[in-house]
Amino acid sequence: MGLISLLGKSKPNHSFKQTIADIIGYPPKNLILFERVFTHRSLEKVGEDGRKINYERLEFLGDAVLGTIIGNYLFSQMPDADEGGLTQMRSKIVRREFLNHIGKSLGLYLLLQSKVDKDQYGDDIHGNIFEALVGAVFVDVGFSKCQSFVKTKVIEPYVDLVAFEDRVISYKDVLVNWFQQQKMTYQFDVFEDSGANKSLVFKAKLFVNNDLVASARESNKKKAAEKVSKRAYFKFGNRIHQQKQIKNKL
Numbered sequence: 149m150g151l152i153s154l155l156g157k158s159k160p161n162h163s164f165k166q167t168i169a170d171i172i173g174y175p176p177k178n179l180i181l182f183e184r185v186f187t188h189r190s191l192e193k194v195g196e197d198g199r200k201i202n203y204e205r206l207e208f209l210g211d212a213v214l215g216t217i218i219g220n221y222l223f224s225q226m227p228d229a230d231e232g233g234l235t236q237m238r239s240k241i242v243r244r245e246f247l248n249h250i251g252k253s254l255g256l257y258l259l260l261q262s263k264v265d266k267d268q269y270g271d272d273i274h275g276n277i278f279e280a281l282v283g284a285v286f287v288d289v290g291f292s293k294c295q296s297f298v299k300t301k302v303i304e305p306y307v308d309l310v311a312f313e314d315r316v317i318s319y320k321d322v323l324v325n326w327f328q329q330q331k332m333t334y335q336f337d338v339f340e341d342s343g344a345n346k347s348l349v350f351k352a353k354l355f356v357n358n359d360l361v362a363s364a365r366e367s368n369k370k371k372a373a374e375k376v377s378k379r380a381y382f383k384f385g386n387r388i389h390q391q392k393q394i395k396n397k398l
Contacts, residue, residue: 171254172285172297181206181284185277188262203280210283211242213291217298218242225309240312241302247275250302256281270367320377326388333357336376338369352376 168182169175176182185203187193193201218241222234229237240246251257251274260277262269286294316322320336327334334356341351348365352372355361362379366372381388 167259171256172281173300174289174293177288181288182281185280185284186256186259186261188260188264190263191261192263203277206280206283206287207276208283209286210279210281213286213294214247214279214282214298214302215242217295218302220295221299221303221307222309236317237309237312239317240315241307243317244272244275246306247278248272249274250306251275251278254278254281254301316381318374318377319381320374322388323377323381323384326384327356336373338372341365354380356380 164183165176165179168179172182184201185206187202189200189202189204191202195201215238218238219234222229222237222241226234226237248271252271256277257274260273282294282298285297324334334354337353337355339351340349342349348367350367350369350372351363351365352369352375353360353363354376361383362376364372364375364379366375
């Protein structure tokens with residue numbers, strides 16, 4: 149069953165083209181592009197030329213275009229920031245968790261076509277589809293209109309540069325740096341250990357001065373280490389902030 153007919157069941161008299169137009173803010177010129185945005189590789193679709201049909205190439209393109217648009221925005225909005233400051237702020241805006249939130253808010257996940265139970269993909273699927281959507285808009289109408297789309301869907305509703313200043317990109321990096329400053333011993337123990345949720349197959353434990361401080365499960369080792377770090381961060385949060393305030397006064 150095609151994507152358009154599927155949407156027609158849930159939204160009578162509301163075509164796929166109109167659904168996409170509602171999301172991107174204009175009637176799409178090349179509807180095939182946007183059908184690809186919601187085609188998962190598990191469907192194993194192949195074109196007449198033998199090339200695979202799914203959203204992954206558009207995701208790659210969208211990632212690059214989004215980074216350029218956000219970089220251009222920061223360049224104009226942060227005239228006193230150096231390269232390091234601009235890079236760090238861009239990382240905070242295009243980070244996976246942030247894009248996942250935007251993808252969820254747009255309801256993109258509901259349109260995804262897949263042979264696999266979508267609940268098995270984890271949160272990153274939302275951001276992946278959003279990046280593919282950005283790539284499709286760029287190919288469909290060019291950089292300028294894609295920039296307007298990102299401004300409307302990302303920058304205006306979600307980007308507060310003042311609030312983002314204090315936002316943490318990597319809890320693990322913050323913790324490791326603080327542990328080293330405090331001369332504390334630490335150890336991240338990450339291993340394969342699936343529990344009741346089959347999508348969370350890696351478990352991470354963080355030991356500080358030989359004491360277990362936190363544990364967490366996630367879909368891969370990197371995410372598990374970051375998740376356990378975030379949990380530990382809030383246990384040490386007050387001490388970390390006090391140390392930061394002292395440093396800023398010096």
